[in-house]
Amino acid sequence: MGRIKALDKLTISKIAAGEVVERPVAVVKELIENALDAGATEIVADIEDGGRKLIRVSDNGTGMSREDAEMCLKSHSTSKLGSIDDLERVHTLGFRGEALHSIGSVSTLTVTTSDNENGEGWRVRMEGGAEKPLEAAARARGSTVEVENLFYNVPARRKFIKSARSEIQAVNSMMSKMIVAYPGVAFTQTHNGSPVFKAAGAADMKERIRYIFGKDIADKVARSDGEMAGMRLEAWFTMPDLAFPNRRYQMFVVNGRVVNDKHLAAAVQVACRGLVPSGRHCMAILFLDAPASDIDPNVHPTKSEVRFLSPHDVHSLVYRTIRGRFTEPGIIEPKEILNPIKERNEPAAAGRPSSQHELNIQVPEKPERSAATESSEVHAHPFDAEAAPRPLTQSVPENRSSIRKTTAENEYREPSRIAGHDFKVLGQFFKTYILIDLDGYPMFIDQHVASERIIYNELRRKTKNSAEQLQLISEPVETPRDVYEILSRNLERAREAGLTIEPFGERAFIIRAVAHSAGPFDPVELLAAIADEIRSAPDKAPENLLTGRLLTVAACRMAVKAGQTLSHSEMDALVERYLKEEFNRTCPHGRPITHKLTREALDVWFKR
Ligand SMILES: Nc1ncnc2c1ncn2[C@@H]1O[C@H](COP(=O)(O)OP(=O)(O)O)[C@@H](O)[C@H]1O
Ligand SMILES: [Mg+2]
Numbered sequence: 001m002g003r004i005k006a007l008d009k010l011t012i013s014k015i016a017a018g019e020v021v022e023r024p025v026a027v028v029k030e031l032i033e034n035a036l037d038a039g040a041t042e043i044v045a046d047i048e049d050g051g052r053k054l055i056r057v058s059d060n061g062t063g064m065s066r067e068d069a070e071m072c073l074k075s076h077s078t079s080k081l082g083s084i085d086d087l088e089r090v091h092t093l094g095f096r097g098e099a100l101h102s103i104g105s106v107s108t109l110t111v112t113t114s115d116n117e118n119g120e121g122w123r124v125r126m127e128g129g130a131e132k133p134l135e136a137a138a139r140a141r142g143s144t145v146e147v148e149n150l151f152y153n154v155p156a157r158r159k160f161i162k163s164a165r166s167e168i169q170a171v172n173s174m175m176s177k178m179i180v181a182y183p184g185v186a187f188t189q190t191h192n193g194s195p196v197f198k199a200a201g202a203a204d205m206k207e208r209i210r211y212i213f214g215k216d217i218a219d220k221v222a223r224s225d226g227e228m229a230g231m232r233l234e235a236w237f238t239m240p241d242l243a244f245p246n247r248r249y250q251m252f253v254v255n256g257r258v259v260n261d262k263h264l265a266a267a268v269q270v271a272c273r274g275l276v277p278s279g280r281h282c283m284a285i286l287f288l289d290a291p292a293s294d295i296d297p298n299v300h301p302t303k304s305e306v307r308f309l310s311p312h313d314v315h316s317l318v319y320r321t322i323r324g325r326f327t328e329p330g331i332i333e334p335k336e337i338l339n340p341i342k343e344r345n346e347p348a349a350a351g352r353p354s355s356q357h358e359l360n361i362q363v364p365e366k367p368e369r370s371a372a373t374e375s376s377e378v379h380a381h382p383f384d385a386e387a388a389p390r391p392l393t394q395s396v397p398e399n400r401s402s403i404r405k406t407t408a409e410n411e412y413r414e415p416s417r418i419a420g421h422d423f424k425v426l427g428q429f430f431k432t433y434i435l436i437d438l439d440g441y442p443m444f445i446d447q448h449v450a451s452e453r454i455i456y457n458e459l460r461r462k463t464k465n466s467a468e469q470l471q472l473i474s475e476p477v478e479t480p481r482d483v484y485e486i487l488s489r490n491l492e493r494a495r496e497a498g499l500t501i502e503p504f505g506e507r508a509f510i511i512r513a514v515a516h517s518a519g520p521f522d523p524v525e526l527l528a529a530i531a532d533e534i535r536s537a538p539d540k541a542p543e544n545l546l547t548g549r550l551l552t553v554a555a556c557r558m559a560v561k562a563g564q565t566l567s568h569s570e571m572d573a574l575v576e577r578y579l580k581e582e583f584n585r586t587c588p589h590g591r592p593i594t595h596k597l598t599r600e601a602l603d604v605w606f607k608r
Contacts, residue, residue, distance in 0.1 A: 008128040024051025025170040033093035034057035050164030056134040063115035075101040105129040113143040214478030226321030231290040238276040239282035249283035267318035277279035432562040443596040448562040449587035456555035456588040476508035477492040483531040497550035519560035526557040552588040
């Protein structure tokens with residue numbers, strides 16, 4: 001007897017289900033997409049036990065007629081595609097007609113739906129792949145799809161479902177993208193009966209960004225629009241004010257579909273060069289609308305990727321739209337701007353334009369001041385520092401630049417003596433390096449890493465002793481929901497990293513104390529970076545290792561930044577404290593801090 005056998009239908013469906021619905025989050029996503037395709041303006045998702053026990057999505061969309069209800073669970077049945085030609089003009093999120101059938105073959109699936117105003121509806125059910133006969137069921141227009149005991153009949157798959165907590169985190173993160181991608185739709189989500197999201201419908205983008213990312217980010221979001229080759233782009237981003245340790249806060253919506261796309265991600269990164277510190281990422285939400293025939297959505301089992309007919313145009317459009325905002329007159333000198341036209345003609349350079357151009361680009365002064373900045377200026381009087389607790393404000397850098405105007409002249413200064421060295425600050429170069437005369441040698445100091453090292457050492461010494469913390473009275477800082485979720489469970493860890501925070505309301509923190517701050521830092525960046533570090537720490541990492549990493553992150557975020565102009569007295573203070581540190585050769589990440597020039601090196605340079 002031969003060894004090759006045809007698989008039975010249920011096995012085929014179960015295998016197919018594995019591709020479409022890997023985890024509970026994939027099921028929730030398919031059901032929400034169906035509701036959106038049905039034109040729903042209100043969608044409610046109730047999840048139990050991370051989705052293992054129950055996923056229920058209800059909508060107020062068009063619903064299904066009796067006939068359609070009978071058809072919807074069949075394999076490859078869809079109302080959205082008639083023939084292969086239609087694939088060229090897909091404008092719905094679904095089109096393969098396999099989600100409901102696949103889900104039904106690995107769970108107990110119930111669809112209750114009505115397409116009329118009379119409350120007349122129908123219920124169809126599938127249990128482990130077997131369809132039950134249609135029954136009458138009362139329901140207002142719309143549909144409710146319930147998925148119980150997901151993967152109960154696929155033990156191998158069920159084993160791979162993670163803890164309820166990590167599954168629900170994945171669901172929440174997908175939902176927050178949907179909430180941002182569809183501002184017109186009201187979304188409600190619960191987990192085990194407790195509310196997770198309740199986003200009112202008919203919202204504008206700013207409201208939605210605020211709802212998901214918090215006020216402090218929403219206040220800094222800029223919008224820019226662009227058009228090219230029949231495509232339209234609406235871009236929302238936080239650059240250059242705010243940057244994050246990863247791309248978690250970037251999302252791309254192409255023709256109404258949330259996708260991961262490396263071209264779009266790369267284009268954003270290129271647009272950010274020189275405007276955000278390297279290795280960091282702005283928040284960016286891109287809505288791209290392109291003719292359906294320019295995009296192939298059918299390249300991934302869960303349709304989370306698309307293929308562009310001309311990725312190059314897409315790249316250029318994103319780059320121009322975002323970067324263009326910084327080419328407005330008076331914001332950056334024209335010579336410092338990359339020429340996007342030139343870039344288009346050099347395909348190879350598109351992914352990484354020559355850094356030569358980029359190096360000169362300076363972080364522009366904020367084009368418009370946010371309300372928060374204006375109000376905080378009241379407290380930011382330099383002489384109040386002793387009497388009043390130092391406010392966490394964004395206005396400090398502006399004050400710094402005004403101080404600089406009076407002290408930047410090359411006045412004569414006596415050398416200072418510290419820790420057995422004589423030093424004199426000679427100046428600041430490229431807003432990044434401080435040149436000093438150290439015992440008669442010229443030495444460059446990287447201002448950011450030196451400051452980072454000082455803070456790190458100080459945090460190490462101080463954090464256990466909260467009495468030495470710098471007391472602050474901060475305004476509540478609204479963080480992205482995921483940051484709030486993580487930090488509110490890890491307040492003690494944050495405190496060990498020198499940051500005493502207290503949850504405030506449903507999603508903000510008050511910063512009570514920080515163990516140190518050398519420069520003005522952005523509290524949202526700091527909180528997001530610490531949350532990220534906690535999130536990415538391996539579960540079994542020893543406690544002290546994580547604390548060490550948190551200290552490094554905190555030091556980096558609170559340190560003086562590269563690109564920040566320093567006054568002479570600020571440089572003096574920084575150098576003095578740096579020279580006092582004992583372990584001061586590298587920053588906590590291991591980068592060198594200083595470079596001393598010797599007589600020999602200079603002689604070689606001048607061929608003496
Ligand atoms: N929430 C819903 N409201 C109205 N119709 C729905 C809903 N969910 C599914 N349907 C119908 O069931 C069909 C099959 O759904 P699905 O298996 O997800 O395939 P697809 O979305 O690819 O068409 C859809 O084409 C649609 O006609
Ligand atoms: Mg579908």
